[in-house]
Amino acid sequence: MNPPGPATRARVLPVAGRGEEIPEEDVVRECLRRTPPHLPPWLGYDAVGSDLFEQITELPTYYLTRVERALLERHSPEIAELLAGGRIAELGSGSAKKMRLLLESCVRLRRTTYLPIDVDEGMLRSSAAELCSQLDDLEVTGLWGRYEAALDWLRDHTGEPLAVIFLGSSFGNATREERDGLLHEIARTLKPGESFLVSADLDKSPEVLESCYNDPVGYTAFADFRLNYLTRLNDLYGADFVLDDFVPDACYNTQTSTVEGRLRARADRTVSIPGLGVTLHLPRGHFLNVGYSVKFDEEGLAREVGAHGFHLRTRWLDPEARYGLFLFRRDESSPSR
Numbered sequence: 001m002n003p004p005g006p007a008t009r010a011r012v013l014p015v016a017g018r019g020e021e022i023p024e025e026d027v028v029r030e031c032l033r034r035t036p037p038h039l040p041p042w043l044g045y046d047a048v049g050s051d052l053f054e055q056i057t058e059l060p061t062y063y064l065t066r067v068e069r070a071l072l073e074r075h076s077p078e079i080a081e082l083l084a085g086g087r088i089a090e091l092g093s094g095s096a097k098k099m100r101l102l103l104e105s106c107v108r109l110r111r112t113t114y115l116p117i118d119v120d121e122g123m124l125r126s127s128a129a130e131l132c133s134q135l136d137d138l139e140v141t142g143l144w145g146r147y148e149a150a151l152d153w154l155r156d157h158t159g160e161p162l163a164v165i166f167l168g169s170s171f172g173n174a175t176r177e178e179r180d181g182l183l184h185e186i187a188r189t190l191k192p193g194e195s196f197l198v199s200a201d202l203d204k205s206p207e208v209l210e211s212c213y214n215d216p217v218g219y220t221a222f223a224d225f226r227l228n229y230l231t232r233l234n235d236l237y238g239a240d241f242v243l244d245d246f247v248p249d250a251c252y253n254t255q256t257s258t259v260e261g262r263l264r265a266r267a268d269r270t271v272s273i274p275g276l277g278v279t280l281h282l283p284r285g286h287f288l289n290v291g292y293s294v295k296f297d298e299e300g301l302a303r304e305v306g307a308h309g310f311h312l313r314t315r316w317l318d319p320e321a322r323y324g325l326f327l328f329r330r331d332e333s334s335p336s337r
């Protein structure tokens, strides 16, 4: 009998609404009521947003993707040995281009099921099909929805040892409160001895960070990506944002070690968002926040993740210590359980 073809090894399952997941509208409404108002990262990733993010990864000043890819090219065989899991779940998998490097090493060692998790269904389907056509024997079950719902699905579908992977320094896109909530869910999902691999961008000078998170002359990927959040609010919730009324940029907040992606109102603006029952007042010069990117120090990250019942097993940094991959192992007991 012929081995199963790529099409039969790739599937995508919707997981939205599972477990204690808060409805999308409630999350967006709550974020808009904060000071300053902000928008959750997942809102920006429709097909247009995902494509713009891919363009960002290719900007000459955006070092993160290139450095992470180099780390994975170099260390994937060792990481795959240490993961020791037949099931590899990835939070916010996107195009999964870098993940392919790690999966290549995994399938050489053992039968592997990859469980990419993302809100962009189109990206999940295309990356699943592409990976299965490139890697014989790989099984892919894409989980279409937000992290909490997908982790809930994973808790209900046990099997081979599981590893949770979080690449692209996306962990830093959440606030401290959101990161604690997510770590709690990850800790509840992994059994003692299982692995959590997370990448983080390390703190560095404001000049480097601001040049990384703003468009170089002649490019518009970051600006378009940030403005796409307003298009999403208009499309999903009937908002009346006029894109030209807002100036996109990014600024490094040294107090919080966070790059803040912003949309600044050119003049006093009142925007109605009927689908959320929200009216937003933005005085001239005030910002709507459309993306946090927290910069970590190694000890702080180990402490933060460690507080949820993990210990740092090992980590890999690039030669200039700009960026790291951190491998944690789930402890026997944890305050999160």
Ligand SMILES: C[S@@+](CC[C@H](N)C(=O)[O-])C[C@H]1O[C@@H](n2cnc3c(N)ncnc32)[C@H](O)[C@@H]1O
Pocket (backbone or CB within 6 Å): 041, 042, 045, 050, 053, 091, 092, 093, 094, 095, 096, 098, 117, 118, 119, 120, 145, 146, 147, 148, 167, 168, 169, 170
């Ligand atoms: C910054 S991109 C990183 C993509 C890829 N991991 C990489 O390293 O290039 C973040 C990805 O996470 C997805 N995402 C963001 N927040 C999410 C959430 N709460 N639940 C599911 N997917 C999410 C987005 O759709 C996007 O594909």
